[in-house]
Amino acid sequence: QKEVEQNSGPLSVPEGAIASLNCTYSDRVSQSFFWYRQYSGKSPELIMSIYSNGDKEDGRFTAQLNKASQYVSLLIRDSQPSDSATYLCAVSGYSTLTFGKGTMLLVSP
Amino acid sequence: GAGVSQTPSNKVTEKGKYVELRCDPISGHTALYWYRQSLGQGPEFLIYFQGTGAADDSGLPNDRFFAVRPEGSVSTLKIQRTERGDSAVYLCASSQAGGGGTDTQYFGPGTRLTVL
Numbered sequence: 001q002k003e004v005e006q007n008s009g010p011l012s013v014p015e016g017a018i019a020s021l022n023c024t025y026s027d028r029v030s031q032s033f034f035w036y037r038q039y040s041g042k043s044p045e046l047i048m049s050i051y052s053n054g055d056k057e058d059g060r061f062t063a064q065l066n067k068a069s070q071y072v073s074l075l076i077r078d079s080q081p082s083d084s085a086t087y088l089c090a091v092s093g094y095s096t097l098t099f100g101k102g103t104m105l106l107v108s109p
Numbered sequence: 110g111a112g113v114s115q116t117p118s119n120k121v122t123e124k125g126k127y128v129e130l131r132c133d134p135i136s137g138h139t140a141l142y143w144y145r146q147s148l149g150q151g152p153e154f155l156i157y158f159q160g161t162g163a164a165d166d167s168g169l170p171n172d173r174f175f176a177v178r179p180e181g182s183v184s185t186l187k188i189q190r191t192e193r194g195d196s197a198v199y200l201c202a203s204s205q206a207g208g209g210g211t212d213t214q215y216f217g218p219g220t221r222l223t224v225l
Contacts, residue, residue: 004151032211043200043216044152051211088151096142096165097214099151 002027004091006100014108019076021103023089026070032092033065033072038102039085048074079107111135113217115201121223122191130186130220134203141184142214143176144200152200158184191224198222 003026013019021035032051036044050056050063050072062075072091076083086102114133122128134141139160144152154168158178166176173191178184188195198221202214 008149034213036216043219046213046215049211049213090151092212096154096157096168097144097152098154099144101149101151 002030002091002093002098004089004098004100006087006089006103008101009104010106011103012106012108013079015079015081017079017107019079019083019105019107021074021076021087021089021105023072023074023100024070025072025089025091025098027091027093027098028067028070030070030091030093033063034090034092034097035061035063035074036088036090036099037085038088044088076105079105081107081109083107113201113203113215115199115217115220117220118218119221119223121225123225124191124193126191126224128188128191128222130188130199130222132184132186132201132203132217134182134184134201135215138203138205138215139181140204140206140212140214141178142202142204143184143186144202146198146200146219155186188222191222193224196222196224 035048038044048063050065060077064073088102089100090097141158143155146152157165161181173189176186198219200219201217204212204214
């Protein structure tokens with residue numbers, strides 16, 4: 001049974017701070033890793049993907065992957081109130097995505 | 110349209126009834142996925158189509174659930190003898206090639222199913 005674990009939160013940070021979201025996964029053959037953002041009542045929206053060990057930066061977002069530790073994280077710099085949402089970690093093996101339950105992020109002005 | 114579309118956006122039905130949920134993927138995407146999301150949970154995989162065929166249906170919870178994609182584009186998820194526990198948001202996603210790996214899945218807006 002593939003498992004993806006995330007803290008449910010909420011994670012509260014002030015505007016302008018760095019938000020750090022973490023995820024661990026159980027299946028060592030996992031190949032690809034994704035972070036989706038989901039606003040309340042909306043569908044998931046892809047914000048980052050990462051496939052190899054190390055860091056990947058895209059604007060204010062940085063994804064970090066450590067396959068040896070089976071750990072993936074998302075850093076959001078200069079957090080904005082509009083970043084307040086649930087962040088879903090998803091892991092892909094050979095075909096489909098396995099999602100975590102998501103971490104709710106609250107950015108206060 | 111540019112994105113994945115799903116109809117209806119909301120469906121309320123009574124226990125025991127039959128429902129159909131429709132998904133129209135992004136044009137040209139060969140892979141189509143159905144997920145179910147309950148409150149406070151992440152999306153849960155149901156079934157994956159590569160073209161017209163179901164490549165992986167291991168997530169379907171029981172034989173009341175069935176999905177088709179007869180022409181390799183639009184898909185219909187069918188639920189027979191609905192139960193209150195089937196209430197959830199049903200999400201459809203599509204991707205260009207499928208087969209996991211680096212292929213990105215794009216989600217539709219979902220259908221909120223409520224079984225009374």
